[in-house]
Amino acid sequence: MSDQELKTELKKAFDLFDKDGDGILHMDDFTRLIYFLDLDRESLKVDEFVEDEDGISRETFIRMLMAKLTTTAHNITFKEIVSAFKLLDLDQTGMITNRSLAKLIRKIDEPITDEEITAIIKQFDIHGKGEINYEDLHDRMRLHMEKKE
Numbered sequence: 001m002s003d004q005e006l007k008t009e010l011k012k013a014f015d016l017f018d019k020d021g022d023g024i025l026h027m028d029d030f031t032r033l034i035y036f037l038d039l040d041r042e043s044l045k046v047d048e049f050v051e052d053e054d055g056i057s058r059e060t061f062i063r064m065l066m067a068k069l070t071t072t073a074h075n076i077t078f079k080e081i082v083s084a085f086k087l088l089d090l091d092q093t094g095m096i097t098n099r100s101l102a103k104l105i106r107k108i109d110e111p112i113t114d115e116e117i118t119a120i121i122k123q124f125d126i127h128g129k130g131e132i133n134y135e136d137l138h139d140r141m142r143l144h145m146e147k148k149e
Contacts, residue, residue, distance in 0.1 A: 003066065006066065007062055007066065010061065010062045010065050010066070011058065011062065012108055012110075013033060013036075013037065014033070014058050014061050014062070015058075016033075016108060017029045017030070017032060017033040017036070018058070023057060023058050024054060024055045024056065024057055024058075025055045025056050025057075025058075025061060026054060026055040027054075027055050027056075029055070030055055030056050030061075036087070037087075038083035038084070038086075038087070039065075039068075082134055082138075084137075085132075085134050085137050088100070088101065088104060090103055090104055094133060094134065095131040095132065095133055096121070096124075096131060096132040096133075096137075097121075097130075097131045098114070098117050098118060098121055098130070098131075101117050101120060101121065102114070102117050105117070123140070124136050124137055124140045126139055126140065
């Protein structure tokens, strides 16, 4: 994923939690978003980025996470991949299916066809079962990271 694509995804995540649409995540919403992304407030050094007690702006949020994610991308652990997987495993079945992936993507108002969803699943489905499990995602992520290095 390019830096621009990552920024776009972070903007979408921010906007999902910015309930009043003012471009500021109030601290309770910010805490929920950090929890949703399975990130650690301390490792993000949140206190260095919060402008005031009201919350954090979209720009600051993106700058903070870009700094964290781009410096640690090559050190992705299995635990982090499992955490990301759990966000995608809406049905909590241990598998990401076409149905659960479509549900998630459409939840963030991203237009996508059934064919595109099937293509995404196929890209990560190492065992050809039409679904993605933890190990499939882990193996693909590792291969991707090795190619980048």
